[in-house]
Amino acid sequence: MIVDSHVHLITxxxxxxxxxKSAGAFDSQIWDAGRIVRLMDEVGYDRCFLLTLSGxxxxxxxxxxxxxxxxxxxxxxxxxxxxxxxxxxxxxxGAVGELLRCLDLGLRxxxxxxxxxxxxxxxxxxxxxxxxxxxxxxxxxFHTGTPPYSQPFQVMExxxxxxxxxFIIGHFGKLLxxxxxxxxxxxxxxxxxxxxxxxxxxxxxxxxMPAERILFGTDLPVGGAAAGKWNLAKLHSAPLSDEQRRLxxxxxxxxxxxGVRL
Amino acid sequence: MILDFHCHFSRSFFRYREYRMDLDSLIEEMDGHxxxxxxxxxxxxxxxxxxxxxxxxxxxxxRAARDRFIGFATINPWMxxxxxxxxxxxxxxxxxxxxxxxxxxxxxxxNDPLAFPLVEEAVTxxxxxxxxxxxxxxxxxxxxxxxxxxxxxxRFIMGHAGWDFHFDVLYCLEACPNLWAxxxxxxxxxxxxxxxxxxxxxxxxxxxxxxxxxxSELVKVRLTPGLTAADAxxxxxxxxxDILGGPQ
Numbered sequence: 001m002i003v004d005s006h007v008h009l010i011t012x013x014x015x016x017x018x019x020x021k022s023a024g025a026f027d028s029q030i031w032d033a034g035r036i037v038r039l040m041d042e043v044g045y046d047r048c049f050l051l052t053l054s055g056x057x058x059x060x061x062x063x064x065x066x067x068x069x070x071x072x073x074x075x076x077x078x079x080x081x082x083x084x085x086x087x088x089x090x091x092x093x094g095a096v097g098e099l100l101r102c103l104d105l106g107l108r109x110x111x112x113x114x115x116x117x118x119x120x121x122x123x124x125x126x127x128x129x130x131x132x133x134x135x136x137x138x139x140x141x142f143h144t145g146t147p148p149y150s151q152p153f154q155v156m157e158x159x160x161x162x163x164x165x166x167f168i169i170g171h172f173g174k175l176l177x178x179x180x181x182x183x184x185x186x187x188x189x190x191x192x193x194x195x196x197x198x199x200x201x202x203x204x205x206x207x208x209m210p211a212e213r214i215l216f217g218t219d220l221p222v223g224g225a226a227a228g229k230w231n232l233a234k235l236h237s238a239p240l241s242d243e244q245r246r247l248x249x250x251x252x253x254x255x256x257x258x259g260v261r262l
Numbered sequence: 263m264i265l266d267f268h269c270h271f272s273r274s275f276f277r278y279r280e281y282r283m284d285l286d287s288l289i290e291e292m293d294g295h296x297x298x299x300x301x302x303x304x305x306x307x308x309x310x311x312x313x314x315x316x317x318x319x320x321x322x323x324x325r326a327a328r329d330r331f332i333g334f335a336t337i338n339p340w341m342x343x344x345x346x347x348x349x350x351x352x353x354x355x356x357x358x359x360x361x362x363x364x365x366x367x368x369x370x371x372x373n374d375p376l377a378f379p380l381v382e383e384a385v386t387x388x389x390x391x392x393x394x395x396x397x398x399x400x401x402x403x404x405x406x407x408x409x410x411x412x413x414x415x416x417r418f419i420m421g422h423a424g425w426d427f428h429f430d431v432l433y434c435l436e437a438c439p440n441l442w443a444x445x446x447x448x449x450x451x452x453x454x455x456x457x458x459x460x461x462x463x464x465x466x467x468x469x470x471x472x473x474x475x476x477x478s479e480l481v482k483v484r485l486t487p488g489l490t491a492a493d494a495x496x497x498x499x500x501x502x503x504d505i506l507g508g509p510q
Contacts, residue, residue, distance in 0.1 A: 145426065147398060174426055175396065178278065198447055200473035204278050223451040226485035230450050230478065237475035 001250035002232075005193050006141070006170060006217030007036060007048040011068045015057030019116070031221040033072035037079050039221055043228030046250065048220075050080045051111040051141065058118065062087055063098055070105035081257060083109040083141060087117060088125040096128045103136070108260055113143040114150045121154035127161075134164035137261050142167065145174025145196055152176050156183035159190045166256055168215065171196030177204070184209040191256065193217035194235065194248065202238040211244040215253050264480075265499035266292070266300040268392065268421065268444050268468030271323055271331075272316055275306025281472060285323055288471075289330060295476035298499070300469075301506075303334040303362045303392070310367050313337050314348060321356035332506060334360040334392060338368045339377040346383045353387045359506060360390040365405075366397035372405035381409065385416035390505055393418060396425020396447070403427045407434035410441045417505050419466060422447040423456065435460045442505065445497070446470035446479055454488045462493035466502050 010016060010031040031039070033050075040048060050072055055065025066084040073082035084102035086095035099110065110133060114121040121142050133140050140158075144150045152173040159167045167190050173180025174196040181201075184190040185208050192205065195217045205214060218231040235245060274282050292300060302323060303309065308316025317335045324333040335352040337345045352358040361384040365372045372393055384391050393406045403424035410418035423443035424431040432455065435441055443456055446468040456465055469479045483489070483497055 175398070196449075198470075198473060199475045199478060200278070207279065223449065223454070224487065226487055227450045230482045230485055233481040234475070234478040237477040 001254070002045045002047075003216065003250040003253035004040070004045050004048040004218050004220060004228075005168065005215040005253050006051065006195050007220045008051050008053040008222070009033065009036065009069055009072055010053045010221065011065075012054040012060060015054050015060055019057075029221075033075050033080065036072070036221060037076050039225060039228065040079065042225045043232070045228065047079055047081060047253075049083055049109060049141070049217075049253070051083045052085055055085045056111070056113040056116045058087070058090070063101075066098065066102050066105070066107065070102070070107055073106055081109070082107040083111045085111050085113075085117075086129060088129055089117070089119045089123065092125060092128060096132055099129050099132050103138075103262065108257060108262075109139040109141060111141045114154075115143060115146045118149075120149050121151065122157040126158065130158060130162045130165055134162045137164060137166065137259050139166040139168055139191070139256055139260075141170050141193065143170045144180065145171045145176055147176070152180040152183050156187060156190060159183065159187040163187070163189050165189060166191060166259070168193050170217070171219070172201060172205075177201040181205045181208050184213055188213075191215055191252075195219040195231065197234075199234060199238045202235070202240065206240055206244060211240070211247050212252055212255075214248045215256070216249045263495075263499040263503075264295075264297045264299075264467070265502040266297050266469045266471070266476075267419065267466040267502050268446050269300040269302050269471045270305035270309075270473070271302040272305045272308040272319060275304075275308055277306045277473070281306065283472060285326060289327060291471070291476060292330065295480055297469075297476060299330055299332060300471075301332045301334055301360065301392075301502070303336050305472075309336045309362070309364060311338065313341070313345075317348070317352050317356065317358065321352070321358060324357070332360075333358040334362045336362040336364065337380060339363065339370060339374075339380045340368060342376075342379070345380050349380060349383050349387070349389075353389060358389075360384075360392060362392045362394065364394040365400040366394060370400065372401045373408040377409070378412070381413060381416070385413045388507075390417040390419060392421055392444070394421040396422045396427060403430040403434045407438050407441060410438040414440055416440060418442070419444050419505070421468075422470070423452060423465070424448075428452040428455065431456060432459050435464050442466050442501065444468040445483055446474055450482050450486055453483070453486045457486060457488040457493065457497075462489055462496050463501060465497045466505070467498045
C-alpha cells in the first residue's frame with residue numbers, strides 16, 4: 001500500500017506560472033483529477049493526500065479551489081483524500097467558516113503554505129482554525145524548509161499549543177531537517193513528510209523518532225512520473241527496515257486519517 | 263562512463279551521526295551501480311577541522327586506486343596563509359586535483375574576502391573549486407556566482423546545484439560561464455529547469471555518497487525530462503572529464 005501524502009491538484013497554472021517563471025515554468029501544466037490518478041497508476045501509488053495549488057496564491061479564489069479538490073475526491077473517492085486551505089490572515093472569521101464548509105464537502109485535512117500565503121507558520125492568525133482541527137483531530141500539513149516563514153520549529157510551536165491536532169511538517173523541513181526531527185522527537189502530534197528529505201536525513205530520523213510518524217510524500221505532480229519513481233528509489237535505498245518502509249510508504253498515513261473524528 | 267563528481271571518503275567521522283567507511287566497500291558500491299570513477303573529498307570532522315589528516319587520507323585512497331578516484335582537498339580558509347600553503351602541499355606533494363570549500367561548515371560567506379587568497383591559489387594551480395552550496399546566508403547561489411565571477415579563468419562547481427535556491431541558480435549559470443551545477447541533493451524538477459534553460463553541459467552528476475545513495479541519485483539524473491540519452495552521458499561523466507582536463 002503506497003500513500004503519497006503530498007500531491008497537488010493543478011487546475012489553474014496562473015499562480016504556479018508566476019512562481020516558477022524564473023525557472024522556465026516547463027512543468028506549468030494542468031493536472032486535473034483524471035490526470036493525477038493516471039499518474040498514480042503509472043508509478044504504482046494507491047492513494048494520496050490531494051492538496052490545492054491555485055488556492056495557495058492570494059490572487060485566486062481559494063474557496064473555489066477547495067471546491068475543485070472536493071469535486072476530485074467525489075470523482076475518485078477510493079484514491080484521493082482531500083485537504084482544504086484557507087487564509088486566516090485575510091479573513092480570520094471566514095477561515096473557520098470555510099474550514100467547516102470543506103468538512104461538509106468531504107475534505108479531511110488542511111494545507112498551509114506560510115511562505116506563499118504570507119504568514120509565519122507560528123502565526124496567531126491560525127489559532128481559530130487550529131481549534132477546529134483539534135476538535136476533529138484533522139491533520140494540518142505545512143510547507144516547511146523556507147525561512148523565515150516556514151520553519152519546522154514554528155510548526156512545533158503550534159503543535160505544542162494544539163496537542164490534539166496532528167501536524168505534518170512538509171518536505172521534512174528541507175535544509176532544516178534537524179529541527180523537523182527534533183520537533184517530532186519532542187511532540188507526539190508531529191509527523192514528517194519525506195519529500196525534500198535526503199537519504200541521510202531519513203537514516204538520522206529513524207534513529208531519533210518513531211518511524212510511525214514518518215509519511216511518504218513527493219510533491220507530485222511536480223516532476224511527473226520521473227519524480228514519482230525517483231522518490232520511491234530514494235526511500236528504497238535509505239537504511240530502513242522493511243517494517244519501517246512499509247509504515248512510511250502507506251500504513252502511517254492511513255492510520256493518521258483513521259484518527260479523524262467526524 | 264560514469265564519473266561521480268561529489269563523493270566523500272573518511273574512514274570514521276561524525277556528520278549528524280557516526281559513519282564508518284572503508285575503501286573496498288566504496289569501490290564495491292560504485293561497481294554495483296556502474297560508477298567508473300569518483301571525485302572524493304573528506305567528510306565530518308576531517309572536512310570541518312582536521313583538514314590535513316583528511317587530505318592525506320584522500321591522497322592514500324587515490325594512491326590505492328588511481329583508476330577509480332580523483333582526490334579533492336578540503337581546506338578551511340580561516341587557516342589563512344597556512345591554508346594556502348596546505349593547498350600547495352596537497353597539489354605538489356599529494357597530487358590532489360581540486361579544492362572543496364564549505365562555507366557552512368567553516369563559518370564564512372562564500373564571497374567573503376577571507377577565502378580569496380585560497381581560491382586565487384587554486385585558480386593559479388589550475389584546480390577546480392567545488393563550493394558546497396545551498397546554505398542560506400553563507401552559501402547561496404548568488405554568493406557562489408559572485409566568487410566565480412571574480413576569477414573568470416577558474417572553474418567553479420556549485421555543490422547540490424544550489425539546493426533549494428532554484429530561483430537563483432539559472433541566473434548564476436547564465437552570468438558565469440565558468441560555473442557548473444552538481445546534481446546531488448537537489449530535486450529532479452529543478453535539474454530539468456537547468457537542463458532546459460542552460461543546457462546539459464552545465465550539469466555534473468554527483469552522489470554525495472554516503473549521505474545519499476547511488477541508486478537514488480542515478481535514477482534521478484536518468485529520469486530527468488529534458489535530458490536525452492546523449493545529454494545524460496554528458497551529465498553523468500563527460501562534462502566532468504572536460505572540467506578535470508581529460509582522463510588522468
